[in-house]
Amino acid sequence: MRAVAVLAGVVAAIGACAPETASTRAAQILLYVDTDAPLPGAGPGAPLALFDRVRIDLLPPGEDTPCTGCTNEFALTTNDLSSLDASVGLAPALGVSGYRARVRLFLNAFASIAGEPDADNTIDTTVALPATLPQTATEITVMLATDDVGTVVGTPDAPVAATPGAPSSSAVGLWPGAAVVPCAGAARPGEVCIPGGAFWLGTTVAELPHSLTAAALLPRLVTLSPYWLDEREVTVAAYRTFSTTRPDPWSGSISGQSWNDWCTFTVAQGKMDGSPLNCIRWTDARAYCTSTGADLPTEAQLEYAAGGLQDQRFVWGEEDPACRDAVYGEGGYAYWSFEAPICLSAYPTQVPVAVGAGGHGRDVLALAGGGFVYDLAGNLQEWALDLWNAPGEPCWSSPGVYTDPVCQTVSPSEGNLHSVRGGGWLDSGDLLLATARAGEGPLDSAAGDAEEPNLGFRCARADSP
Numbered sequence: 001m002r003a004v005a006v007l008a009g010v011v012a013a014i015g016a017c018a019p020e021t022a023s024t025r026a027a028q029i030l031l032y033v034d035t036d037a038p039l040p041g042a043g044p045g046a047p048l049a050l051f052d053r054v055r056i057d058l059l060p061p062g063e064d065t066p067c068t069g070c071t072n073e074f075a076l077t078t079n080d081l082s083s084l085d086a087s088v089g090l091a092p093a094l095g096v097s098g099y100r101a102r103v104r105l106f107l108n109a110f111a112s113i114a115g116e117p118d119a120d121n122t123i124d125t126t127v128a129l130p131a132t133l134p135q136t137a138t139e140i141t142v143m144l145a146t147d148d149v150g151t152v153v154g155t156p157d158a159p160v161a162a163t164p165g166a167p168s169s170s171a172v173g174l175w176p177g178a179a180v181v182p183c184a185g186a187a188r189p190g191e192v193c194i195p196g197g198a199f200w201l202g203t204t205v206a207e208l209p210h211s212l213t214a215a216a217l218l219p220r221l222v223t224l225s226p227y228w229l230d231e232r233e234v235t236v237a238a239y240r241t242f243s244t245t246r247p248d249p250w251s252g253s254i255s256g257q258s259w260n261d262w263c264t265f266t267v268a269q270g271k272m273d274g275s276p277l278n279c280i281r282w283t284d285a286r287a288y289c290t291s292t293g294a295d296l297p298t299e300a301q302l303e304y305a306a307g308g309l310q311d312q313r314f315v316w317g318e319e320d321p322a323c324r325d326a327v328y329g330e331g332g333y334a335y336w337s338f339e340a341p342i343c344l345s346a347y348p349t350q351v352p353v354a355v356g357a358g359g360h361g362r363d364v365l366a367l368a369g370g371g372f373v374y375d376l377a378g379n380l381q382e383w384a385l386d387l388w389n390a391p392g393e394p395c396w397s398s399p400g401v402y403t404d405p406v407c408q409t410v411s412p413s414e415g416n417l418h419s420v421r422g423g424g425w426l427d428s429g430d431l432l433l434a435t436a437r438a439g440e441g442p443l444d445s446a447a448g449d450a451e452e453p454n455l456g457f458r459c460a461r462a463d464s465p
Contacts, residue, residue: 027132029090031056034081034167035105035123035144036175038198041077045368047178048199048310050146050221052076053108055117056088059126061098064156076105081172092132099129100159105144110204110219119150120399121200121219126154127162139166146175149221150399177223177401182369184465187228191461192371196226199304199311201402203435211430215437217391222300222402229297229305230458232374233276233382234288236264240273242288248279248451256334262453276380279451282418282440285383289459296385297460298406299437302421305365306376307434314432315376316362321429326363326378331426342428363432377432380456381424388417388439417441424454 033054038047058070072088080086092099104124106117117124123144130138140162154160181196202217239247250272251260263279264272282296289295297305308315316325323329323343332341365373386407389395395407410416417439423431430436440455 027091027094027134028137029092029101029129029132030137030139030166031088031090031101031103031162032084032139032141032166033076033086033088033103033105033144034141034170034172035146036171036173037105037123037144037146038173038175038178039076039078039081041079042173043078045180046078047173047175047180047197050178050198050200051105051107051123053106053111054086054144055104055106056090057102058090058092059100059102059156060092061096066102075108078172081170084167084170087166089137090129092129094132094134097131099131100126100154100156101129101142101162102126102156103142103144107200107219110200118204118219119152121149121221123149124152126152126156126159128154128159129162140164141167143171146177146221147401149401177403181226183226183228183463185228185463187371188461190232191228191230191459192367192373193369193463194224194227194229194301194305194309194367194373195369196224196463197304197309198223199307199309201300201303201405202396208433208435209430211428212433212436215390215439216435217396217437220396220399220402222304222405224300224304225404226463227297227301228294228461228463229301229373230294230460231372233380233456233458234285235273236266236275236277237269237273239265239277239280239288240267240269242291243284245284245287247277247281247284256336259335259453261335276375276456278380278453278456280383280456281451282383285457286385289457292459292461294459294461296383296457298404299384299386299419299421300402300405301460302376302382302384303434305373306422308365312434314362314434315365321362321377321432325361326423326432327375327425328378328423328427328429328432336426376422377434378423378427379425380422381420381427381431381438381452381454382422383440383455383457384419384421386419387411388414388419388441390414390439411439414439415441420455426454 037051038049040049054076055073057066060067104117104122106122110118110121178198183193200219201222202219247265248263249265250263253261264275286296329342363377389407389411394409420438420440
């Protein structure tokens with residue numbers, strides 16, 4: 001067994017992180033930690049690790065904060081639990097009742113600058129401790145259930161009971177919500193399966209550029225069912241065959257003096273047919289998807305895919321984008337001269353979107369089961385199914401586990417908008433982040449909802465056998 005960490009009590013003064021010896025095991029409580037959550041180190045094909053650190057506080061009788069030297073915190077891996085080595089020696093005053101242990105499991109990336117776990121994405125359990133007996137090590141186990149994330153199980157005033165004894169096996173990684181679930185049905189042309197699983201929607205404000213913090217969702221644990229997602233943004237040719245409802249068309253000019261010089265739709269077949277459709281209203285985009293038996297993807301579905309199914313900053317990983325990685329930063333002349341021309345030099349012939357609809361640079365999700373999803377970061381921003389809610393508003397304010405979430409509540413502060421995900425050809429690299437989001441509309445204005453050259457869509461379909 002690995003060395004146990006020992007928390008000093010009011011009387012016993014045993015140094016933290018002491019090796020396990022006969023003396024440290026005498027007159028102590030050996031507290032084992034277990035969880036059903038996925039942790040790091042589970043190996044290829046395992047669910048995404050959702051937590052990686054545990055903190056244990058020893059609370060003296062009548063106190064709701066730990067005594068001096070009574071806190072221990074350490075990284076936690078799958079092997080620590082599966083080998084039954086995740087244990088801490090607690091040394092409260094001999095024979096004294098009323099001690100409690102507060103045990104918190106969290107993701108270190110979500111801890112505050114001061115290192116305090118964020119309550120909304122922490123599993124937090126306080127258990128009552130038995131009185132210690134002379135020359136006796138009493139073993140107990142605390143189970144940290146993933147379904148309890150964001151809630152408090154037990155308090156210093158009303159602790160819950162721990163399980164007597166050491167665990168005989170571990171539940172690590174067995175939380176059903178995190179299981180990687182393949183699609184049961186068959187793919188249709190142009191779509192790929194996104195396997196079900198769990199991830200952290202949103203991010204900490206500290207990880208975002210200042211320009212995005214006002215819209216950033218705080219982390220929420222989300223579990224998704226498997227779904228089918230279009231490989232590419234819907235093209236002009238595909239939309240033309242669907243409906244007589246037309247988005248704003250291309251002006252016929254490439255001078256750049258009017259904003260719809262960058263709209264891609266044409267009534268007749270032409271060179272724009274392979275380009276993603278832009279200048280499209282949310283209502284028309286959704287009507288197209290539902291006509292095919294699909295719908296617009298939710299914010300959660302888009303973010304999961306845009307994070308590479310791994311909670312990455314970008315679909316390709318953690319590195320900031322370069323101009324050849326995705327289609328972005330191409331504003332900066334004519335009608336868009338107010339935009340910063342970040343990547344103009346990379347594209348001698350500037351177009352609003354990449355002709356051919358994707359596969360640009362590293363802006364592609366390669367799926368383990370085969371298939372690719374293109375332009376998840378750049379090219380066009382994409383309509384989501386969700387109504388827009390700002391951080392702290394009803395759809396995203398509650399802690400806990402969200403299952404296949406979709407926001408259907410009008411924003412109290414900003415009105416009847418819909419959410420937009422990803423970056424577009426006009427945008428800076430900040431909006432290529434998987435967690436970047438915005439609200440567009442308003443849907444109840446006389447002009448209808450937004451039609452922008454920077455905005456298009458793709459479709460998603462629920463899996464069914």
